[in-house]
Amino acid sequence: MIILGLGSNMGDRESNIKSAICELNKHSKIAIDKISSLYETKPVGFVNQPNFLNLVISINTMLNPHELLSECLQAEYHLGRIRKQRWGPRNIDIDILIFQSYMIQDEVLQLPHPRLHERSFVLIPLQEIAYDLPVYQGLTSKDLLQKMNTNDEVMLYK
Numbered sequence: 001m002i003i004l005g006l007g008s009n010m011g012d013r014e015s016n017i018k019s020a021i022c023e024l025n026k027h028s029k030i031a032i033d034k035i036s037s038l039y040e041t042k043p044v045g046f047v048n049q050p051n052f053l054n055l056v057i058s059i060n061t062m063l064n065p066h067e068l069l070s071e072c073l074q075a076e077y078h079l080g081r082i083r084k085q086r087w088g089p090r091n092i093d094i095d096i097l098i099f100q101s102y103m104i105q106d107e108v109l110q111l112p113h114p115r116l117h118e119r120s121f122v123l124i125p126l127q128e129i130a131y132d133l134p135v136y137q138g139l140t141s142k143d144l145l146q147k148m149n150t151n152d153e154v155m156l157y158k
């Protein structure tokens with residue numbers, strides 16, 4: 001499976017995420033498979049910023065991980081990606097979370113995403129579309145969520 005995480009906490013957040021999905025789906029070598037519900041989520045990392053909207057999608061593609069990263073960055077660029085601070089607010093964020101069984105650690109891409117297992121804003125939507133997918137040390141999103149306190153950080157938006 002190939003899983004992307006989408007997020008936005010600037011501007012029309014829902015429209016930004018829908019536009020990002022459309023941008024990706026327009027690509028001849030990317031096919032959207034599943035789309036999770038949309039969630040309102042409290043910011044983690046740099047907490048002094050607006051709430052995010054987050055979702056995850058699964059895709060099918062013939063691209064390799066670095067080619068897919070390039071297309072995700074292109075899509076962010078086309079959507080006018082605004083990011084002043086590394087951890088600050090952004091109108092659109094497209095992260096590659098899982099790319100089949102690839103393990104990559106280089107200066108532009110880390111797979112699986114290094115913070116995937118500690119992010120309820122990823123694990124909760126991921127549970128919807130890939131509940132039995134091992135995502136971290138053989139554990140599924142359900143296993144990982146059972147170990148976390150996530151009661152008010154992630155709320156179903158739509």
Ligand SMILES: Nc1nc2nc(S)n(CCO)c2c(=O)[nH]1
Nearest residue numbers: 007041042043044045052087121
């Ligand atoms: N809830 C939430 N917190 C975040 N902190 C960062 S950085 N990001 C950007 C994704 O890495 C997010 C996010 O998408 N959602």
